[in-house]
Structures are given as C-alpha cells and as structure tokens.
Amino acid sequence: MKRGFLSKRNALLSSKGVSAGVAAVVFVLLVALVRFFAPNLFLTVFAPAFSTGNTLVANVHGVLSGFEEAAALAQENARLSEQNTALMIENRTLSDTAAKCAVLGGGDSSIVAGVLARPPETAYDTLILGAGLTQGIVLGMEVFAEGGVPVGVITRVDATHALATLFSSPGKNTEGWVGTNHIPLTLKGAGGGSFMATLPRSVVLEPQALVYLPGPGALSVGTVVRIDADPASPEQVLRIAPITNLFSLTWVTVQDSGAAFQAALVTSTSTPL
Amino acid sequence: MTSFGLMVAAFLSVFVLPSVAVMLIAIVAGFFSPLVPFAVGMFSDLLYLPPQTLPMMTLLGALASVVLYAVQRFVKTSIIDY
Numbered sequence: 001m002k003r004g005f006l007s008k009r010n011a012l013l014s015s016k017g018v019s020a021g022v023a024a025v026v027f028v029l030l031v032a033l034v035r036f037f038a039p040n041l042f043l044t045v046f047a048p049a050f051s052t053g054n055t056l057v058a059n060v061h062g063v064l065s066g067f068e069e070a071a072a073l074a075q076e077n078a079r080l081s082e083q084n085t086a087l088m089i090e091n092r093t094l095s096d097t098a099a100k101c102a103v104l105g106g107g108d109s110s111i112v113a114g115v116l117a118r119p120p121e122t123a124y125d126t127l128i129l130g131a132g133l134t135q136g137i138v139l140g141m142e143v144f145a146e147g148g149v150p151v152g153v154i155t156r157v158d159a160t161h162a163l164a165t166l167f168s169s170p171g172k173n174t175e176g177w178v179g180t181n182h183i184p185l186t187l188k189g190a191g192g193g194s195f196m197a198t199l200p201r202s203v204v205l206e207p208q209a210l211v212y213l214p215g216p217g218a219l220s221v222g223t224v225v226r227i228d229a230d231p232a233s234p235e236q237v238l239r240i241a242p243i244t245n246l247f248s249l250t251w252v253t254v255q256d257s258g259a260a261f262q263a264a265l266v267t268s269t270s271t272p273l
Numbered sequence: 274m275t276s277f278g279l280m281v282a283a284f285l286s287v288f289v290l291p292s293v294a295v296m297l298i299a300i301v302a303g304f305f306s307p308l309v310p311f312a313v314g315m316f317s318d319l320l321y322l323p324p325q326t327l328p329m330m331t332l333l334g335a336l337a338s339v340v341l342y343a344v345q346r347f348v349k350t351s352i353i354d355y
Binding site: 022025027031 | 315
C-alpha cells in the first residue's frame, strides 16, 4: 500500500498555528478600526477588562498579604490607627482652610477621575482615566496624584475617557527645578515613574534634594536618590525617584494649571514619530 | 488548543500584567503562531500609546514575529517527522 509522506512535517508550524496567528492579526485590525472610527466606544468596551484586572490584582495582593505574620499586622494596624486619627484632625483643618480659599478664589476647578489602568500594566508610562470631555477634561490639562503631586498631562481625550502621559514617560522632557536654590534642569523620563537629569559638576546639591515642576506654584515631584559623576565628564547625572507611588494610583485630580505649566510644556519633547 | 489558550492569555495579560510579562507570554505563544507577538504588540499600542510616540510594542512584536518565523522555518527544514 502506498504511504503518504510528510503528513506532518513540523509539530510547531501547523496550518492551525498559522490560522490562529492570522485570526489574531485580523482581530487587532478590527479593534484598530473601532479605535480610529469610534474612539469613545473603544475604551467603553475595554473598560470592564481594566476593572476586572484591577480587582484581580487587588485580590491577589490581599491573599498574599494574608500570609504575613499576625503579630506584625496587629502592630501595623495600631500604628495606622494612630496615624489615621492624626490625619483626620489635619484633614478637618485643611478642609476648613480649603473652603475659605474656595470662597476667596472663586471655587476649585479640579476634576476627580478614577484610574482604570496605570504602570506597570500600561506601557510608555501612561494612565487611562475614567473621565473625559463630558466631565470637563480637555487636552493639555495637568494630572495630580493624591497630595497635589503633579504626575502627567492629558494627551488624548474622548467623551468618557482620557489618556494621561506621565512626566516619567520614556523620551519625555520637562523643565523643572531642583534643590532649595531652585536650580533649573530638564527632567528626562526614564520609565517606571523615575527621572534622569544632568547638571554641571560644579553644582552641589543637598542630600535627598527635592525636584519641582511648574504648576499652581512649585510642586515637588521627586527626590534625588543618586548622583553619578564621572571624573572625566564635566556633568553629573541625577537619578530621581518619584515622590508618589504611581503603581498604586486609584484616583487623580485633573486641572488646568495655567500659563507657567504650558510654558514648561512648550520646551518639552517626546520621542518623535 | 494550547496555541489558542496561549494566544488568549497573551491578549488578556495586556490588561493585567506588566509589559515585560506580556512580551514573554506573547513570545511563548509565538512559538505556535508566529504572528501573535505582532498582534499583541499592536493591541497594546492601541490601548496605551500616547500621541507622537514611536509604537515600540508593535515594532518589538514585529521583530519577535520575524525571528520566530525564521526559527520555525529552520526547525521545519531540520526535523523529519512522520
């Protein structure tokens, strides 16, 4: 009997494998069509996936932290209770002050937005926010984390969602200052919330010097954690860690920071297309 | 079945896992379907790419797909499997 040769030449490369790959590309192209022709529908469709991801990560973290020692947890709980009481008192004082300022300044124009996706899940150090044009967010507004720490700027917006590019996004340059003497420098995004900057070696900085960005006043965004100085180079490289944990952001405020912030953005650049 | 499962896992991981983990899963899935890393890279860029930025995930996915395809061609011409 004649036997067929080479019925299955390769277990890895099968017609099924090729068709699955083609199906994946077709699926993504369809998603791209939706993204370009109905941007609002695009994020509305994928918003539940982001929420599910957030819930999953929170649950896994809860389960893993449950394995920690009970004594250590009780100790931490007591410490946090004391801290909570102190913060409640401080919060009440600040709320009173803010209410007085709002009366004098004509009200607070900031918009609170939930964070659907954040680093490290998002590549390029971006945030996907659950608020958009409907809530009053427009392109170029500044994004602040808890405590008024500036973290990024709105670069894409549709009716119900917005995309914020963080100042730490790789390739993004932003003008700022460092130290108590407010020495000007250009912050270069290094990804993962961190920055790099170069200064002449003659500049002497205090340990853990604060780094500031323009906005409603000078706002601290990070601290200098390391200074790399090559004896052969006339410059020193500053490694800057963020002052807020971007990996655990659940909400942010968005507001128009005015002329000073826009001027700093004019000189900012991103990786060219 | 494994190929399909890995492909779905690669797409879902874009929502949950860091981009490095997504790339690893996509590359493993790419051993079965070389186009998957390219598709996952494009999908990630559609979700997260800010304007005026180089689509690095798509480019890396395309590179991985080309390499994996070349590996498969090599394996195909090297294995005699009845």
